[in-house]
Amino acid sequence: MEKFTLLNGLVVPLDRANVDTDAIIPKQFLKSIKRSGFGPNAFDEWRYLDHGEPGMDNSTRAINPDFVLNQPRYQGAQILLARENFGCGSSREHAPWALEDYGFRVIIAPSFADIFFNNCFKNGLLPIRLDATQVDGLFKAVEAHIGYQLVIDLEKQTISAPDGTVYPFEVDAFRKHCLLNGLDDIGLTLQHVDEIAAFEAKYHATQPWL
Amino acid sequence: MSVQTLYDKLWNSHLVRQDADGTALIYIDRQLVHEVTSPQAFEGLRLAKRTPWRIASMLAVPDHNVPTTNRAAGIADPVSRIQVETLDANCAEFGITEFKMGDIRQGVVHVIGPEQGATLPGMTVVCGDSHTSTHGAFAALAHGIGTSEVEHVMATQCLVAKKSKAMEIRVEGVLGRGVAAKDIALAVIGQIGTAGGTGYAIEFTGSTVRALSMEGRMTLCNMAIEAGARAGMIAADDTTFAYLKGRPFAPEGEQWDKAVAQWRNLHSDAGAVFDATVVLDAARIQPQVTWGTSPEMVVAIDGCVPDPASMTDAVKREGAERALVYMGLKANTPISEISIDKVFIGSCTNGRIEDMRAAAAVARGKKIAANVMQALVVPGSGLVKAQAEQEGLDKIFIEAGFEWRDPGCSMCLAMNDDKLAAGERCASTSNRNFEGRQGQGGRTHLVSPEMAAAAAIAGHFVDVSKQ
Numbered sequence: 008m009e010k011f012t013l014l015n016g017l018v019v020p021l022d023r024a025n026v027d028t029d030a031i032i033p034k035q036f037l038k039s040i041k042r043s044g045f046g047p048n049a050f051d052e053w054r055y056l057d058h059g060e061p062g063m064d065n066s067t068r069a070i071n072p073d074f075v076l077n078q079p080r081y082q083g084a085q086i087l088l089a090r091e092n093f094g095c096g097s098s099r100e101h102a103p104w105a106l107e108d109y110g111f112r113v114i115i116a117p118s119f120a121d122i123f124f125n126n127c128f129k130n131g132l133l134p135i136r137l138d139a140t141q142v143d144g145l146f147k148a149v150e151a152h153i154g155y156q157l158v159i160d161l162e163k164q165t166i167s168a169p170d171g172t173v174y175p176f177e178v179d180a181f182r183k184h185c186l187l188n189g190l191d192d193i194g195l196t197l198q199h200v201d202e203i204a205a206f207e208a209k210y211h212a213t214q215p216w217l
Numbered sequence: 218m219s220v221q222t223l224y225d226k227l228w229n230s231h232l233v234r235q236d237a238d239g240t241a242l243i244y245i246d247r248q249l250v251h252e253v254t255s256p257q258a259f260e261g262l263r264l265a266k267r268t269p270w271r272i273a274s275m276l277a278v279p280d281h282n283v284p285t286t287n288r289a290a291g292i293a294d295p296v297s298r299i300q301v302e303t304l305d306a307n308c309a310e311f312g313i314t315e316f317k318m319g320d321i322r323q324g325v326v327h328v329i330g331p332e333q334g335a336t337l338p339g340m341t342v343v344c345g346d347s348h349t350s351t352h353g354a355f356a357a358l359a360h361g362i363g364t365s366e367v368e369h370v371m372a373t374q375c376l377v378a379k380k381s382k383a384m385e386i387r388v389e390g391v392l393g394r395g396v397a398a399k400d401i402a403l404a405v406i407g408q409i410g411t412a413g414g415t416g417y418a419i420e421f422t423g424s425t426v427r428a429l430s431m432e433g434r435m436t437l438c439n440m441a442i443e444a445g446a447r448a449g450m451i452a453a454d455d456t457t458f459a460y461l462k463g464r465p466f467a468p469e470g471e472q473w474d475k476a477v478a479q480w481r482n483l484h485s486d487a488g489a490v491f492d493a494t495v496v497l498d499a500a501r502i503q504p505q506v507t508w509g510t511s512p513e514m515v516v517a518i519d520g521c522v523p524d525p526a527s528m529t530d531a532v533k534r535e536g537a538e539r540a541l542v543y544m545g546l547k548a549n550t551p552i553s554e555i556s557i558d559k560v561f562i563g564s565c566t567n568g569r570i571e572d573m574r575a576a577a578a579v580a581r582g583k584k585i586a587a588n589v590m591q592a593l594v595v596p597g598s599g600l601v602k603a604q605a606e607q608e609g610l611d612k613i614f615i616e617a618g619f620e621w622r623d624p625g626c627s628m629c630l631a632m633n634d635d636k637l638a639a640g641e642r643c644a645s646t647s648n649r650n651f652e653g654r655q656g657q658g659g660r661t662h663l664v665s666p667e668m669a670a671a672a673a674i675a676g677h678f679v680d681v682s683k684q
Contacts, residue, residue: 022535023535023536023539024532024533024535024536025411025412025511025536027511027649027651029630029649029651029652029653029654030651030652030653033653033657034630034631034632034654035632037253037281037632038253038282038294038296038297038299038300038632039296039300040256040257040260040299040300040303041256041257042257042260042364052652052653052657058657061296062296090532091412091532092411092412092415092445095411095412095445096347096649096651097346097347097630097649098254098345098346098347098349098361098362098363099253099254099363100254100257100345100363100364100365103363118412118415119415120412120415120445121381121415121416121445121446121447122347122360122361122362122363122447125362125363125366126363126365126366129363129365129366130365179238179240179379180238180240181236181238181240181377192365192369192377193265193267193368193369193372193373196242196369196372196373196375196377197372197373199233199234199242200373202233202234202242203233203242203244203270203373203374203375206233206244207244207271207374210230210231210244214339214476214479215472216337216467216468216472216473216475216476217246217337217340
């Protein structure tokens with residue numbers, strides 16, 4: 008997993024609540040047996056005017072000029088600003104894979120769905136919860152200033168805005184450690200292999216039918 | 218702690234270790250596997266030269282991509298076919314039990330687990346699918362996980378987790394005629410919203426829940442994720458045990474008796490404290506119909522499409538306005554005046570035998586309306602299909618004009634050929650009415666099996682409780 012430490016990135020505002028993982032990556036792209044290459048189909052149904060299918064040459068498809076990600080001022084954005092309950096619905100990890108492959112490293116929203124939130128950390132993506140008023144303020148600022156960037160410092164747990172405002176954010180200590188160091192959970196868990204084996208033996212002794 | 222919730226009991230009995238910040242390793246009893254969210258996990262294992270920790274804990278089935286007609290011809294879509302073949306190859310390589318497409322035990326992963334007795338009370342159950350919450354109906358701690366976690370559980374038999382808060386949703390009283398578990402689920406989501414359960418594990422309690430069959434309880438727990446909760450659960454009781462006894466993966470003889478004795482403790486203790494409690498009166502729940510693009514956009518059958526102009530919250534209002542445009546609906550339209558093009562009866566929410574019976578009871582001796590272009594009945598498993606055929610339900614459906622299909626996820630998420638065309642409107646017993654869920658531009662109204670069958674006959678939504 009790619010490390011995350013400090014990011015100075017362009018922000019794109021996606022102004023709708025309850026963005027679900029079906030919207031982030033539609034089901035037809037879930038047929039892939041790989042975990043890369045989903046970026047061109049992130050938000051496929053909103054981003055293109057035609058119906059997308061796996062294997063299409065996305066560079067020749069007609070894009071929807073009204074969709075915010077397609078606007079020239081937001082090209083190269085690495086920070087996605089979103090509304091409540093972002094990532095609800097399906098547990099598909101293809102959603103964070105698609106966002107990461109598109110180029111995002113940070114998502115800021117007032118709230119996230121649990122499974123999506125969890126999946127982000129496994130893929131070098133940092134989801135940040137800010138309160139709804141702060142998020143509202145950021146939406147206004149992004150829309151008012153072309154080229155609006157934020158500095159995300161994971162070590163210090165701060166978001167710094169161009170006007171000097173600093174927004175502190177919360178992040179789980181274990182997840183922060185993994186992101187800062189690009190650590191894979193499995194390797195960490197396997198450090199406890201004896202504890203797991205001991206638990207398992209005792210557990211199965213009391214419930215032999217399992 | 219002497220007084221515990223069911224969630225406390227399940228959490229504590231699987232806790233391998235816990236760090237000071239609350240990050241824990243939870244032991245996993247059962248991992249269910251399907252073709253969509255597993256290939257990358259198997260590939261990860263291979264790349265790291267790891268093997269699954271406990272093969273016997275895994276049970277695999279292809280369901281999302283499988284065709285529901287003409288299976289003898291195989292899977293026509295080459296991309297889908299490769300995904301199913303990849304599951305077959307991975308299961309063969311690691312020695313994992315798999316119910317392949319031709320197996321009568323094949324079906325939707327959340328239907329076959331309980332049907333086989335592979336889901337048992339007191340278990341922790343995971344699957345790379347958000348509707349894993351279904352299995353909580355058996356007093357199990359069951360939740361959906363991402364593919365990285367699928368790989369993690371394969372390699373370590375554990376999940377890294379932090380304990381959620383506990384929410385009690387208590388439903389008391391007797392459900393009215395024609396009101397189903399699905400209506401309870403939708404009414405709950407209508408009340409608390411799709412993020413209302415975020416950060417919580419939900420336990421459904423109360424006399425109404427106790428009176429539900431296992432099929433109804435599964436429908437309720439299945440939709441916990443649509444309320445934002447990763448896990449939904451219901452205490453174990455005689456209904457649970459009666460359902461499980463004699464199933465292939467369930468214990469037998471003396472082991473069964475010992476297991477039941479332990480399982481009887483799987484309930485929240487009297488006086489257990491929840492972080493939040495929501496109470497519903499069953500008598501006030503009517504058949505529900507969603508009108509928008511989120512399961513919380515729901516009203517009772519005698520209601521109308523709401524008017525966004527009357528909504529004070531700006532985010533909600535904009536969401537409703539966008540939903541009405543997508544759904545092609547006008548504010549204040551009575552729900553009963555919405556006519557439909559297609560019907561889908563099936564899915565992990567409502568693809569069990571009881572759902573088939575409920576829909577067939579409405580369809581018996583009737584014909585689907587002329588404006589309904591297609592009405593699919595997709596049983597949740599090969600065994601559900603066989604049972605339904607033994608009861609003659611297939612004939613009732615076929616005579617009424619429904620198509621009787623082979624088991625799979627089908628039009629719930631439309632990864633196979635069963636999908637809506639743009640603008641088509643569907644009465645569906647599935648779980649999500651998101652934009653494009655049943656096909657790009659398709660318009661989904663979530664309902665119970667009874668309501669879907671009644672809509673198929675009438676050509677528009679009707680109140681089954683008044684029929």
